[in-house]
Amino acid sequence: MTTTALTNQQVRLAARPVGLPKRSDWKFTSEPVREPGDGEIVVKVLYLSLDPAMRGWMNEGKSYIRPVAIDEVMRAGGIGKVVASKSPKFAVGEYVSGGTGVQEYWVGPADDKTAAFYKVDPRMAPLPKYLNSLGMPGMTAYFGLLDVGQPKPGDTVVVSGAAGAVGQTVGQIAKHKGCRAIGIAGGKEKCDFVVNELGFDACIDYKNGSVREGLKQHCPTGVNVYFDNVGGDILDDVLAKLAMKARIVICGAISQYNNTTPVKGPANYLSLLVNRARMEGMVVFDYADRYHVAAAEMGKWMQAGTFQTREDIVKGLDTFPETLLMLFEGKNFGKLVLQVADEE
Amino acid sequence: MTTTALTNQQVRLAARPVGLPKRSDWKFTSEPVREPGDGEIVVKVLYLSLDPAMRGWMNEGKSYIRPVAIDEVMRAGGIGKVVASKSPKFAVGEYVSGGTGVQEYWVGPADDKTAAFYKVDPRMAPLPKYLNSLGMPGMTAYFGLLDVGQPKPGDTVVVSGAAGAVGQTVGQIAKHKGCRAIGIAGGKEKCDFVVNELGFDACIDYKNGSVREGLKQHCPTGVNVYFDNVGGDILDDVLAKLAMKARIVICGAISQYNNTTPVKGPANYLSLLVNRARMEGMVVFDYADRYHVAAAEMGKWMQAGTFQTREDIVKGLDTFPETLLMLFEGKNFGKLVLQVADEE
Incomplete structure (x- = not known):
């Protein structure tokens, strides 16, 4: 042509x-x-x-x-x-x-x-x-959770932006790896989707309640892995509920990207000390040579009908x-x- | 009696x-x-x-x-x-x-x-x-730096409170492990001691100059390991100068302990993401069963006259x-x- x-x-x-x-x-x-x-x-x-x-x-x-x-x-x-x-x-x-x-x-x-x-x-x-799950968000979720977050079976994994591109994948991978998955999302409709359609164990609605109370209810033994897409107050709320040796994956901070004032640093960061925990950043491009591994595993789950985005x-x-x-x-x-x- | x-x-x-x-x-x-x-x-x-x-x-x-x-x-x-x-x-x-x-x-x-x-x-x-070096501060320095900070020969290690109990030991261990050691301390007398007596490569005087400028000058390839005793603005200054895959050891935050306002969270924490870096807390008691290893190694250096506190x-x-x-x-x-x- x-x-x-x-x-x-x-x-x-x-x-x-x-x-x-x-x-x-x-x-x-x-x-x-x-x-x-x-x-x-x-x-x-x-x-x-x-x-x-x-x-x-x-x-x-x-x-x-x-x-x-x-x-x-x-x-x-x-x-x-x-x-x-x-x-x-x-x-x-x-x-x-x-x-x-x-x-x-x-x-x-x-x-x-x-x-x-x-x-x-x-x-x-x-x-x-x-x-989505077969592209950058899926790769980000896969390597961020598994390589940086290092969840173990039985761990409580919390993810913010749970109905978003990365969050929905993080929670479902966590479930496939034998963890409890707790989402944080805005609004009843998204939270219902996260629990009923995606199979998370629970979802905290930050627009209609206290995230702290939600974490207290759904993470009674503390948060082992937090996958953070939002930063801001929610990061601080989770820091206050860390389990010992917890891992926080810093994937993004959507709450801060349009700030005209300085970024809000996590005031509760000394919880890392008390709990011997770590907070670590990741950039998906670092994993390019292993994207096929992630796509193969998630594709298998999709074909089995146990994974949807x-x-x-x-x-x-x-x-x-x-x-x-x-x-x-x-x-x-x-x-x-x-x-x-x-x-x- | x-x-x-x-x-x-x-x-x-x-x-x-x-x-x-x-x-x-x-x-x-x-x-x-x-x-x-x-x-x-x-x-x-x-x-x-x-x-x-x-x-x-x-x-x-x-x-x-x-x-x-x-x-x-x-x-x-x-x-x-x-x-x-x-x-x-x-x-x-x-x-x-x-x-x-x-x-x-x-x-x-x-x-x-x-x-x-x-x-x-x-x-x-x-x-x-x-x-001091044979007690809690020394053990804190030893395991915090080596286990959490994981310095490699050639790394640039920065420590705040460099003339203090933990800091002086951190820098000297770093030197014994083949790293460059940069201190941060308050006042010319302390900085001179840190460089001339303890053998650090440089010391930034936070009371008489800009920490950011000092880091720029003494860490041209970025900070590989930061051992943080102080928190506050200095933590933010170091976050802005991290090398890729840097490790921050959160040992304490003396600048924040007497706050009557909320703790100042590190506003530059998204540097962890950009640099795929991590920030991790430690508590010395976790290493009690290995104190003897640290005491033996530091004692050997003391006897050789290459280590003083x-x-x-x-x-x-x-x-x-x-x-x-x-x-x-x-x-x-x-x-x-x-x-x-x-x-x-």
Whole structure:
């Protein structure tokens, strides 16, 4: 096909946001899709992964990954279909996962290191699952919990953001490994889902009650592993309920990402001393060479019907600025996915 | 000897302090020293160990050890001489180390579990050393650094309170293990001692300069191990300079013990995530069955003349309330010891 007839709508970072990103922090541009050169492919973006980490990429300053530059297409992981190819690596019609960015088409070398495309198979699992339990959130949950959290059978594992992309996977892995899984989520509907659909032992509704009281009720012998996606007051509440030799996995701190004041440090951190406990950070990219191990194990559970994950899919690239905010307002229910185009 | 002719002056907790302990939070009492019964000994206290941890024991609430009760003799480790014995375990004239409390005489069963007396030999090392590098501070430094901090040769090890009891030992162990040792201490005199006498590679004077600038200068490749005795702003400064996979040993937080406001949590804790680092607490009592290993290794270094520790000895039980405060005002220079009686 000729791709120059296609128009590529793109979302670029216009300004570094202060607090929550506003629509004016983004710039919508469009340009023709250029023909692929030798070794290049054109990927039509179908689904984009919206993640709390995106907020960090919008800030200046040293982090685990370089900031998105002003005027650059916003970084995002996505699933797409190869619509033109001058590379033996991917054929037209194949589906790929990789760093597509927030745009309708990606054009470049098939072996681009940043995009890092790999094939995905829609017959094995619906495409959005490759952005959820079979993608970064699933890998984050798997290696964060098992490698850093080191749960033992019988341990009480607590996870915040339990209805979110990472949280729902953490709790289900914990159950498969013989632990008790206690979620923390906002609202009765999410908590019911976490317990009734995902099989957690309990879920504490932080919007309608005290997290401390919930922990007291559901973790009578203390928290052995806490997988933290939120930071803030909830981290402090869990620190106050640690069991001896507890492990806290620091995966993120969504409550703090849009702060215009300094980050709230965990005032109860001396509980680490009293309980000989540890708090450790993790970044999923460190485990890239073992992603296949995680995908194989979780895929097996999915096929056995004992493992499920939920996506919250919003349609339309133009909704990107507002859809992203759902993450920070606790509005998404399951892994937040932006659908850019229909699957054909 | 008859001990009933002796008077035992004691310091008891009169009230739970708010902020820094005041003289009125203590009560001085005296009572005759009773005769030892079968299996009992009388220990004349010579030296007491004054430690930041004492402040925590004065508070109500769950911790790693029960609080000192109101009207109870204040808990303290000490060195004493056995002056009467009806036990085969210790003979009159022998020296013992154990939980004597803040008083002139201790009377009770030779095998008392709380006091946990063991013999010390003044010919091997001066008695105050058994409260310093050969006592709890030394054990804390040894196991905290080596077991929790896990330094590797070439690592940059930073320790706060570097002229204090634990800090001076941490830095010297680090040097013996092939690391660079950077201290943080208050004032030029202490910093000079840490570098010139103890052999640290550098010492940052937090009272006369920026800790951040000092870390930038002395830790150009980042901090691999931080041994934290102080908490507060200095912990945050170090968090901002962590190397990848860094380890922070949480030993104490002297800057926070007298707070009347909530503890200041480390606002930069997300540096743990970025750097895949960990922060872990330790309590020295967990290592009791290996104290002899530490004492043997440090004793060997002392005999070789490559390891020294300094005590700051203040005389007189009646000075206890004010002498204890030296710890929180950074006034002690070396391990703070209260001399209760002269060695004969």
